[in-house]
Structures are given as C-alpha cells and as structure tokens.
Amino acid sequence: MRKDIGVLDIFGRKTMGQSGIDTLIVVPWGHPAGWRQVRYTTKGISLDHCTTLPLLLKMFPRAEVFVLVLDSLVDEAPKPQSPSKCWQCYEENIEHLRYASQAKSYKELRDQLADFLSSYVKCLLGDQYKPVIHPVICPAVGRPGGKWIFRGNPRDFESIALYDLGKTILEKPFSSIVVDTTHGVNFMPSLTTRLANRLASLLLARHEHLVLAGQRGVKIYIYNADPVPLASPGQPEMSLNLIAEETHSSIQIPPVIPENLLETMEPGTQPFIELNKTYFEYAGLVASSLYYPLPLLLVHAVSQETAAKAWDVLVKAHREWETRVEILGNTVQRRLALNPDALYLLMLSVAVARRLEEKGLSYPTDTRQLAQVLPLYEAVNEAHRYIIEDELARIEKKTVRIQRILKEVDWTPLYLIYIEPNQHFSAVKKRTMIAHAGLQKEIVQVKLLENGQVLLRYNSAWENKPLQQLNSSGLLLPQYKATS
Incomplete structure (x- = not known):
C-alpha cells in the first residue's frame, strides 16, 4: 500500500496527509460587503482577493475553517463605491439576510444568517478551495449596522464561539490553530485571540497524543494584515503579517471558578439555581482535582458518565440562553448571559472525562x-x-x-x-x-x-x-x- 507522505505547509511542517486535517483556522469577520479587492502577500505568496481567507488556505492546505460573524450582519449594507468579489457574493445571497430580518425567533435569525454565511463563503472561495466551513453567528452589542439594536452581555460573543468550536475540537485533534484578526471589528479580535488559548487547552485535555507528540503542544499562529487605505488608486498591496506564534503546552486551570454558568441580566434574580449547582458539581470537582494533584479523586469524579451528563448541562444552558432572546421590532434583547469562564471549565470537564473514559479507567x-x-x-x-x-x-x-x-x-x-x-x-x-x-x-x-x-x-x-x-x-x- 502506498504510504501517504503528506504535504508541507509554508513553515515546512508535514501535514497529516491527503485526507488529514491538522489545522483549525478561526477568522472573525465584521461586515464583508464593503471589503476592497487587495493583493495580500506573505512569505513569497500573493493572492488577489477581498479577504485573506483564500491566502490562509493556500498557506495551510489541511485546514478546517470557522468563520465568526456577528448577528448584526442582519443589517443590510449599502453598495460600496468600488464593488469587489465580496460585494458580488453578498448581492447573490442577500435573500438569506432578508429572511433573517423577518425571523420570529432568535434561533431562526441565527439559522438564516448561518445559511447566508455558508453560501457566501462558498461563493468567495469558488471551486479552487473547498474546505469544511463552519459558520458561527455570535452576539453583537450596540448598533453596529445602524438600524438593528443589540442588547446583552458582550462576553456572550466568546461563550457562543467557544460552544460552537468546542463541539468540533472535542472530536478532532487539531495540532495547530490559526487566528486571523484582519477582518474583525470592535471586541472580536481580542476575544478571538483569547479564545485560541482556551481551544488549545481543551485540545490538550482531550487528545493525549498532542502532549506526547514531538512538538508537545498545540501551535498557535496569530495573523493580521496591513490596514487597507481608505482612499488609494488601483489595487493596494497589503502584507499578511504573523504577529504572534507560540506552542501552547499547558492546560489552563484558573485559580478561581465562576459561581454560575447561566445568569439573568435582571439584577437581584437568579432562576437557574439547579442548573448552576449541577454545573459546579462537575466543573468545581474536576478543576480542583486537576489544579491540585488529586488523580484518584479525578477518576472518581469522571467515573459516573460525567462526559455525557456535563455535556447535557452545556446543551441545556445554551438552549435556555437562546430561547430567552427576544426580537422586538429591530431590537434583539438577550435576557440571559452565558459566562465564558464557566463554560470553558464545564467543557474542560467533558474533555477530561471523555479522555479517561476512552482509556477504560474505572473507580476503584x-x-x-x-x-x-x-x-x-x-x-x-x-x-x-x-x-x-x-x-x-x-x-x-x-x-x-x-x-x-x-x-x-x-x-x-x-x-x-x-x-x-x-x-x-x-x-x-x-x-x-x-x-x-x-x-x-x-x-x-x-x-x-x-x-x-x-x-x-x-x-x-x-x-x-x-x-x-x-x-x-x-x-x-x-x-x-x-x-x-
């Protein structure tokens, strides 16, 4: 049988081969309709496009992509002075946005925006690049597009992104994470960069071979392109810069734990006492057993179908959060807040429990x-x-x-x-x-x-x-x- 020797990426690292996916690309995007046509360059590679994503896929050919956008994308954008491929694909798929603007529930709004984003990204990439694309619709705050108003906790962005990304990384052992903050707006770049470290920790907790492998950790690359001049003749040439690189080799366990996973935005009320109690029973026990060297207690903690039960708590909290979002005319009001620190710890509990369950560890x-x-x-x-x-x-x-x-x-x-x-x-x-x-x-x-x-x-x-x-x-x- 022919041995699959893989291919080399731009750093000369061998990837997992023709069928293997070893890189997770996470790109936060603002509103793409007005992005200009640009020549993006890096390490001797150049590509003419209105977004850096095709260049990233050329650099990391064995990647799975998560595109993070805000729910404020529901606001229709005006036609730019210099329409690019980004505008053309926007026009071709605008009906999805119009359906979203008529949504009766927040779930319906997010689903319609996800359909738009999937079709939109496929249009942008054409036939040359066909990676697995995951659209992630995250909560906005304020009035980013001018018409719709979004009210809620700004940290919900990180929580929803972590929830959607976590479902994939618990199953797939990515050895590299690439974050490109070029097209992010407001809090998106900083929170997505913070998110990368948490994703790396979850990967290390879930997939043992990432700790034992030669690189002993998960590689994180952070990119950002030169800013595009507001007014410049012709097609500008911008560099896609590697602004940070590290090997994340340790699992983050914070020294303090959030009391609640799900909280109401109304002061003085807390209707989710049982759910938050169950969250802490899993997250508090597992986190404490890891933060201090308590291996027997950890095995005891995860020996009672912990992975499935803890994941059920996550799903229930997400469902409660989503169903309590109200659409009142052009206002989206989030009544609840998901604590991203608590969500991370509960997801960490799931990752560790699945890992130990696969090893067949039992208690005693x-x-x-x-x-x-x-x-x-x-x-x-x-x-x-x-x-x-x-x-x-x-x-x-x-x-x-x-x-x-x-x-x-x-x-x-x-x-x-x-x-x-x-x-x-x-x-x-x-x-x-x-x-x-x-x-x-x-x-x-x-x-x-x-x-x-x-x-x-x-x-x-x-x-x-x-x-x-x-x-x-x-x-x-x-x-x-x-x-x-």
Whole structure:
C-alpha cells in the first residue's frame, strides 16, 4: 500500500496527509460587503482577493475553517463605491439576510444568517478551495449596522464561539490553530485571540497524543494584515503579517471558578439555581482535582458518565440562553448571559472525562491504571507528575512488603501499611493532600488483587461528598460572582 507522505505547509511542517486535517483556522469577520479587492502577500505568496481567507488556505492546505460573524450582519449594507468579489457574493445571497430580518425567533435569525454565511463563503472561495466551513453567528452589542439594536452581555460573543468550536475540537485533534484578526471589528479580535488559548487547552485535555507528540503542544499562529487605505488608486498591496506564534503546552486551570454558568441580566434574580449547582458539581470537582494533584479523586469524579451528563448541562444552558432572546421590532434583547469562564471549565470537564473514559479507567482503580493520568497532569503542571509517580511507587513498595497480610483481608485502610513506631493519625490537611497526591493515608483504602495489583479507593465520606470534603480541607477552588 502506498504510504501517504503528506504535504508541507509554508513553515515546512508535514501535514497529516491527503485526507488529514491538522489545522483549525478561526477568522472573525465584521461586515464583508464593503471589503476592497487587495493583493495580500506573505512569505513569497500573493493572492488577489477581498479577504485573506483564500491566502490562509493556500498557506495551510489541511485546514478546517470557522468563520465568526456577528448577528448584526442582519443589517443590510449599502453598495460600496468600488464593488469587489465580496460585494458580488453578498448581492447573490442577500435573500438569506432578508429572511433573517423577518425571523420570529432568535434561533431562526441565527439559522438564516448561518445559511447566508455558508453560501457566501462558498461563493468567495469558488471551486479552487473547498474546505469544511463552519459558520458561527455570535452576539453583537450596540448598533453596529445602524438600524438593528443589540442588547446583552458582550462576553456572550466568546461563550457562543467557544460552544460552537468546542463541539468540533472535542472530536478532532487539531495540532495547530490559526487566528486571523484582519477582518474583525470592535471586541472580536481580542476575544478571538483569547479564545485560541482556551481551544488549545481543551485540545490538550482531550487528545493525549498532542502532549506526547514531538512538538508537545498545540501551535498557535496569530495573523493580521496591513490596514487597507481608505482612499488609494488601483489595487493596494497589503502584507499578511504573523504577529504572534507560540506552542501552547499547558492546560489552563484558573485559580478561581465562576459561581454560575447561566445568569439573568435582571439584577437581584437568579432562576437557574439547579442548573448552576449541577454545573459546579462537575466543573468545581474536576478543576480542583486537576489544579491540585488529586488523580484518584479525578477518576472518581469522571467515573459516573460525567462526559455525557456535563455535556447535557452545556446543551441545556445554551438552549435556555437562546430561547430567552427576544426580537422586538429591530431590537434583539438577550435576557440571559452565558459566562465564558464557566463554560470553558464545564467543557474542560467533558474533555477530561471523555479522555479517561476512552482509556477504560474505572473507580476503584489500581495504581497502574492511575499512572495513565500522568501525561494529563504533566500538561497541567510538570511537578504534578513527579508527585503522583513518587506516591504511587511508595504505595506499591509498601504493599509488596506486607502482601501476605493484605491477601487475607478485603479493603484495608492505607495507614496500616505505613505502621511505624509512635504512629499517629493526622487530620486531612491541604499541604499533606498536595504532598501525597491526594492519597493521604487516613482517607484512602487499599486492596491487593490476586494479580498483584494494588486497588485504591477513598473512604465513604470522600466518596459520598467529595465537594464538601474538598471545601473543608481547603482544596476546593474558590468561587466568584461575575460582574455584568
């Protein structure tokens, strides 16, 4: 069989081959109807077009594309003085916008705008480029187009973009993220750049080989083209500049957690108590178990169909947010706000749970299985790996010495294998828990299996009420209330 050797991109890196997609392109766009025809150039490559997207696809031939636009695109644009391909494609697909302007619900408005954007991008790219295109309709604020008014939390932009992008990256292991902020407006460039780092963290949490691969992380490239002069004769030549490049090699775990995933924009009311409580039960437990080296608690946290249940919370929160948006004439009023920090943590919980589920980890778990989470913890903090490795080795060494005794009993408190002169019992303390990778001998039980493997579990107090136990020992990441 012929070996697929792949192709080289502009950096000389081998891509995943003819059928492999290894790059995620994210482009925030303002209103494209008035964009001029320009010659975009970079690294000896040039292309005449009204948008940088075809050039990006030439640079990264194995890419999947997410185009982020605002729902204010529903405002029809006037014909520019110098119509380009961007205007021609706009005119050809304008009926979608007119349908959107007559939408009876916000979901219908977003669906019609997504149909417009899909057809519009295909028109722009023609037959030469046929990547997978994902249209993402994000919330605007203010009056960007002049006619329609949009009211709501500006951070909803990041939340909706993360929700739509997250569904794909949880399934596809992109090794590179390309963000081009050239055509973004207002808050779009800054929030999309911030979004890239969160997407990279989710990729590392979900797909283990990205941590183990040669580049040990996800490459992030940020591009921005020279500004097009407002008035210049002929066709200007603009450079597409690489303004930032990094290898994102660590999973971001914030030291504080938002109290709520879904909030009302009306002060003094909070109608989603159960949903927000369920969000924190998943996000708070998983985030705390990662932020501190608590691998056994993490396996326990994700052993009860956590991925599916946490994803259900995400879907429900998104559905509540969308259905509570009202269209009143030419005003779009968002009644709820989705916290992007909370959404990220809940999506991180889904990513980690799916990864561990695929490994077949179950609770109670043995020391060899527990060692399989080492690459995950190393991607959070390299020191975590050595703390966990050392503690597992100590437990295995001690159990070998008294294996005859352990074989005669069922579950045994871990402290019994550490019997020493003047033995005393310690309360659960934050410092001790961190130093011993959450395997403090007073709260862990062991069982020696016939094959010699050492099975571990927590006592009933930690199994039944892990959040309360984390909180009382100072290991639960603190919560904060978001400001609108």
